[in-house]
Amino acid sequence: MDRDDLNLKWKHLHTEHLIQDQWIDLRATSYQMPDGNVYEPYYTFRRKDYVVIVASDTEGRYLTVRQFRQGCRCVTTEFPAGCIEPEKEERKAEADMEMPAAPCSEEAALMAAKRELQEETGYTCEDWEHILTLPAEATVSEDFVHLYRAKNCRKVSGQTLDDMEFLHVELHTAEEIDQLIREGRFQQISHVAAWRLL
Numbered sequence: 001m002d003r004d005d006l007n008l009k010w011k012h013l014h015t016e017h018l019i020q021d022q023w024i025d026l027r028a029t030s031y032q033m034p035d036g037n038v039y040e041p042y043y044t045f046r047r048k049d050y051v052v053i054v055a056s057d058t059e060g061r062y063l064t065v066r067q068f069r070q071g072c073r074c075v076t077t078e079f080p081a082g083c084i085e086p087e088k089e090e091r092k093a094e095a096d097m098e099m100p101a102a103p104c105s106e107e108a109a110l111m112a113a114k115r116e117l118q119e120e121t122g123y124t125c126e127d128w129e130h131i132l133t134l135p136a137e138a139t140v141s142e143d144f145v146h147l148y149r150a151k152n153c154r155k156v157s158g159q160t161l162d163d164m165e166f167l168h169v170e171l172h173t174a175e176e177i178d179q180l181i182r183e184g185r186f187q188q189i190s191h192v193a194a195w196r197l198l
Contacts, residue, residue: 007034016041023047046142048083049104051113052194055080055125055150062177063121063153067167069187077170077180078188079195082116084108084146103133103144113148119160121169125150131197136190147194 011032019026028041055063062079069076084104103109110128118124131147161167172180177195180186186195 009034010039013038013040044140044142046101047136048086049109049144049146050081050083050136051109051116051146051148052079052081052188052191053113053117053148053150054131054191054194054198055117055121055123055153057123057153057155057171061171061173063117063123064170064172064177065120065167066170067165072187074187076187077185078191080117080120081188081191082112082120084112101135101142101144103146106130106133106146109133109146110148113146113150117150117153118157119162120165120167121153122155122157122159123153124156125153127151131194134190134193145190147190147197149194149198 013030015029025046030040129149133146136143136145
């Protein structure tokens, strides 16, 4: 840790798990600030890490999905994405609030990316590239987003959607993706980040 970072770090005092189930761990935490004052409660949460896949077919068209998102209460256009099942050793590590949160393994992330691409779109791919792994929302969340690029995808099946998934697949050119972003119609920030990092 950088010497200057030591003067900025908050000291963890106590954490209460307000909701803790298979979907979310919502926490209220007490911290001592660098000036000695105590701040509480500070709310954070931990969900499953997830993947975002910027996928294109053999003609260079980009695969997107349209679906309803409860957070913004609207139908969004975005790239295929989905949760990564956490590994057992990661669950143990999460109990230590003094340690920084860590992303799941790249092996687990790539496996999830391949699964989500086929389930949501019916496409598969042999040409994968890891773009970047980032904190999904560093201020309040301890989960990570793993960004991937998949080229020359081919349709091999229909969709295999979960019970809560209702989505349509659309193909777009790069110019159309740029326009959707400019017009505020490509609403997922991590998906926009993945696109801009290509």
